[in-house]
Amino acid sequence: MxxxxxxxxxxxxxxxxxxxxxxxxxxxxxxxxTPALLPGANPALGADSFLKGFDDLPLPAGFSALDDPPPTVFDSAYGRLAEAYARGPGPAAKARAFYADTLPQLGWTALPGDPLGFQRGNERLRLDFTSQGGSLLIHFSLKPN
Structure with a gap:
């Protein structure tokens, strides 16, 4: 009960x-x-869509979530575990700047000493960027603290 x-x-x-x-x-x-204060409102860094399996994680303009491998989401007694991938154009620096600007507006705080890690409540988000044949692959992983 x-x-x-x-x-x-x-x-x-x-x-x-x-x-x-x-x-x-x-x-x-x-x-x-002011439009610049709203997530995804900047046309140069605007969000096209949101990542599957995550409540409110936007994707940079031109990026799309990958279905292979499929997103993984698991709710445990200790919190959520989630993993997903997205692919899009451009250098990693532009995608990093997008998340450095956007995630704090959504309640995420950058982790000290980890420019690719963020924390919100009892969850930690990690972003990893890999260049592959002219495109950029972003790996998103979420886990409890």
Whole structure:
């Protein structure tokens, strides 16, 4: 009984969190927020889509999530484990700059001493960039602290 109550509560918190983010974005737009302050609003670094398996992780313009290997998401008693890949154009420096600018707006904090690591709540996100034949492969991994 307690386990199902906990899952319902956790699920409700996630829905409130997403709804809260949507409401905040709507309020910011209604109040006339500067487009540069909104995630993905910068045309040079704008987000085309979001990564599957992650609540609100945007992809840089021109990037798309890969289905091979498929995204992996696992909820454990200690938190979420997730892994996914995306491919797109351009140098790694441009994608790094996109995430350095965008992730803090979504509540992520850069980890000291790890320019590719971020933390939000009890989760850690790691980004790894690999150049492959003129395109860039980004590996996303999420794990509990």
């Amino acid at each position: 307690m386990g199902s109550l906990r899952r319902t509560t956790d699920s409700g918190i996630r829905r409130i969190g997403r709804a809260g983010r949507a409401a905040a974005l709507a309020c910011a737009l209604w109040l006339g927020a």
